Amino acid sequence: MLEVLGTAPSPRPDDGDALKVIAELSRRAERHGVNGLLAFYNHRYLDPWAVAGAIMQSTATVSPLAALQPYALPPFTAAKLIHGMTRLYGRRVDINLITGAASEELGQLGDSLDHDQRYERATEYAKVLRALLSVDEPLHHEGRFYHYRGLRAHSWLPPEDRPRVFVAGSSPASRRAAEEVGDIAITHPEPVDQFAQTFLDGSRTVRIGIRVGLIVRDTDEQAWRVAHDRYQSDRRTRLKTAMRRKSDSDWSRRMATLSADVHDDVYWTGAYQADKGSMPLLVGSHDRVADYLDRYLALGVDTLLLGDLPTEEDFRHAGAVLADVRGRIKL
Template sequence: MPRRQFEVFGTAPAPHPREGDPLPLITKLARRAEEYGVDGLLAFYNHKSLDPWAVASAILLHSKALTPIVALQPYALAPFTAAKLIHSLNRLHGRRIDVNLITGAAKEELDQIDETLDHDQRYERAIEYATVLRHLLSSDEPLVHQGRHYRYRRLRTHSRLEPEEQPRIFVAGSSPASRRAAEQIGDIAITHPEPVDAFAETFIAPSGSGPKTGIRIGLVARPTDDEAWEVARALHPSDRLTERKTLMRKRSESDWSRRLADLASRGETYDDVYWTGAYRADKGSMPLLVGSYREVARYLDRYLALGVDTILLGRLFTEEDFRHSSIVLDAVRAGT
């Protein structure tokens, strides 16, 4: 039986700048990820955490082959600045840098910058942003661009990269607007998945056309189901406050937050493995797969059988996290 082929990315630590020295955390995680065969690390963007480009630089400096995925927020960085950063990091480290194009789901952060675009309009801006970015990374010819959001007159950034050095663009989201953006400018459409049967109906393209598909999940796997569930529930206790927050998220502007809030409000567990407990406990926006190594591997394999070929793992920080997850991932690759 041929081995399953898929990529696995972890998530870089995103400590608040005042939470102590973050460099040892990032360095240790990068080296551990490389030791366990992880392909790269996602660097988040939000107003509280370290800048993802600085985090990506640390990942590149303290690893040999990891690919950073840098969260790229159009309102925070002009496309020509992003092109220069991607080109510069590639030249300095001889490695591809991928980007996760995001549009903003935290209303308080959008309010802080007086964002005037609505949800769908932000994806329209992202499409134009990526179009400009791709030109600047693929050609040194002057760019003349008269768009709705960006206007340039013979712009040259001298940031051309060879085809194999070009960043892949991950487009985050599950709404129709995000899907249109992924179709037009994305290499990989990434989302927090629903339980696998619902995911097959709501997210997977029937024809298999369009960009590749990636999912962001967490794994809590142990030798037995009972051990795994004991760990999961100890890590993510919920209370009345977090339950109210879950209900409030059903009105979120974010499509995937509304979907998960709806699932979480109806129940914690689906298919005996898919668990919304972390979301219900306000400990993250992704679902967890919980159970024995065998059961979690089987469930994850069902996503891959639908066409998923990129996995972004949250909750992958300690040696124990990597060890347990690697048992699941090795079983999926081997088809056991």
Template sequence: MAGMRFEVYGTAITQHAGQEDTLQTIVELAQRAERHGVNGLLTYYNHQSIDPWIVASVILQNSKSVTPLVALQPYALPPVTAAKLIHSLTSLHRRRMDINLVTGATEGELAQVDEKLDHDDRYDRAVEYGVVLRSLLASNEPLFHEGRFYRYRALRISSRLEPDERPRIFVAGSSAASRHAAAAVGDVAVTHPEPLAQFAKTFLHRRQDGPRTAIRVGLVARPTRDEAWSAARALYPADRLAQIKTSMRKQSESDWSRRLAKLASKDAIYDEVYWTGAYRGGGSVPLLVGEYHEVAHYLEQYLKLGVSTVLLGGRLTSEDDFRHSATVLAELRSRVRQV
């Protein structure tokens, strides 16, 4: 692991449109992320939240080094429009932004837009989307494209960026279809990890020349183990409704939702650090809970397995949240340099 580099992205958790102080919330998140050594912020997409591109523009305007990781949902935005947005924001701020190419959504949101494609077909569309997007960002020559989902005749939108300005494409998912998509158009494959031993046998069993690997986890770290577990359980109290939701998630279309639901129903704690309590409480990520050095050590083991990027989910909004996470990351960086 000598000289090994890794990146850390937080999540730009935003209030719904129309609520007070949304702009200030985003500004403060960007500035806290920069102050505490977080490389970027994921801006997510759903039907209720502030548009991720607007959030990305606020991040770029209010930081010097934080990279927006913009959730890009193919059904919501044609690749031509996405290319123009990427080109415009990158050119205006002279900063790279990254793309999180997503295909999933709640069943309700898919129904609202009359989405007819099934799980695997949505990933097929994402692959073609990525091909078109990369072409538009790589050249100003007319684009001719005849595909299953997109067709263009001598399209010219002048969206070329220099190689070091072009976004990296993150592809989220852990199913066979998502892995194919990541291999085809992705730079980074993202998943919610299982405990170390199981993760090494499942998601990381892949070609060495494939995309880099990112994991999405939450951190609840404190000076002592007791403090950490008290904080974690206070954030995600268990109740009967949470247990029912966890059981229902075993039937989810999402591969990682099914996997995490199975882990959550068998046992809450693995390896004394990995905890499914946040997932059981309605969240979407596993948590790493413990003393600072325990959490740093567990993350280090993921890096040794080949993980290069950590996306921090869960509760990471306040100054204290960032401070606790920064303590873990500082120790992790020290461990990587010393090995």
């Protein structure tokens, strides 16, 4: 079974009618059968929990995948938010557990933990959060990062309503965290053959998901015309990409190291090179992109987290590809 999630718009706080923008895309995603929408996190944009609430208010079936940054929200507060939203809207809220790749944001908060330590904190965080949502008794916890003595959050949820934990990252530390507390390990993949030798180089006990953008049209030429018009790099973005090769983030380094050239006639890092997204793009005709996605699924990927699909036309073409891929799974 292939699960498909999209990405919600996350306007800046002063960007026009943000609620209207989020509501319109959420309803469009629902019409096209998207299972959920990622509300992502950074300091510049609306809080993901505000976006998650707007998604649930605007739709009847779409579940938010809210980015959860441990330094930004104590597990007790997260448990109360998740419990409240689930009860109010009658559907699950999933979480995308992140640790922070922007050094300037970490520095602003005085977060001095190194890369692996942040994943250790995230692992403990997820354990505490799960306990608060699954046990209706006082919580006693003495860990490295969190300490609770008889905490009663009143946030118990039945098993079917508890959030799934997506663990974002591609480093060994992220993979350890996913194996320990995750339901789905989510990453930005490399070209499919390289991906098989890196991220999928060991045994797995959790599901695997990838985040990619799709630019699909009736022909390869039409798709590439849209891609190049939409994502144009310049000297500033090329310099920024070169600097990211020394990033603390494993997947930032991987994306920066891959050239902007086309790989396998489909895979392209144009959005990353233009500083307009961190995910790779799959570009081409319906058949060509469906064939490429099918190769990822053959490796065990069963969850797709799609990047921006800004227009009805983008949704329509992506929907045709996903219908093709799902049809192959049923055969």
